[in-house]
Amino acid sequence: MRIAIASDHAAFELKAELRDWLMEEGHEVADLGPDTPDSVDYPDFGYRLANVIADGTAQRGIALCGSGLGISMSVNRHPALRCALVSEPLSARLAREHNDANCLAIGARLTGTDMAKACVAAFLATEFAAGRHQRRVDKLSDPQIEDRS
Numbered sequence: 001m002r003i004a005i006a007s008d009h010a011a012f013e014l015k016a017e018l019r020d021w022l023m024e025e026g027h028e029v030a031d032l033g034p035d036t037p038d039s040v041d042y043p044d045f046g047y048r049l050a051n052v053i054a055d056g057t058a059q060r061g062i063a064l065c066g067s068g069l070g071i072s073m074s075v076n077r078h079p080a081l082r083c084a085l086v087s088e089p090l091s092a093r094l095a096r097e098h099n100d101a102n103c104l105a106i107g108a109r110l111t112g113t114d115m116a117k118a119c120v121a122a123f124l125a126t127e128f129a130a131g132r133h134q135r136r137v138d139k140l141s142d143p144q145i146e147d148r149s
C-alpha cells in the first residue's frame, strides 16, 4: 500500500517527521511537498494529494496543515476522497472502520508528533467494516441536493 503525504508550510516539519517514520516502518511513501518551508497555499497541496489517491497512484493520504482544517477541506472537494480530520487515535480508527476514510488530516499546530503518529498508526492498521456502513459511504461519493432518506 502506497501512502502519499502533503502539507502546507505550517506542517512542513511534521510532514518530514511522519514521512521518515513511515519509511522506517517499511511503508512506501510519496512526499508530494512542499519541498521547502516557504509559505504556500494549502489547497494546492490538498488537491495534489486528492488526485493521486483518486487515480490510484496511492491508496492512503496524510494531509497536514496548521489546524488540519484547510487541507482537509481541500481534499474533500474531490468526490472520491474521504478525508477525516482527527486529533486522537479512536477517531482515526473509526474513520477507517465506519467511513472508509482514504485520507487522514492532522493539525500540526494543535497535535503533537507522538499523538500524530498514534493517529496515523490507527488509521493504517484498521480495515473498513463495510456491512451497514457500505451504503452510507457510497452516498458520500454521490451527493444529492434532495432528501433521499
Ligand code: RB5
Binding pocket: 008, 010, 011, 042, 065, 066, 067, 068, 069, 070, 071
Ligand atoms: C497557515 O497559516 C494556516 O492558515 C494553515 O496552515 C491552516 O491552518 C489552514 O486551515
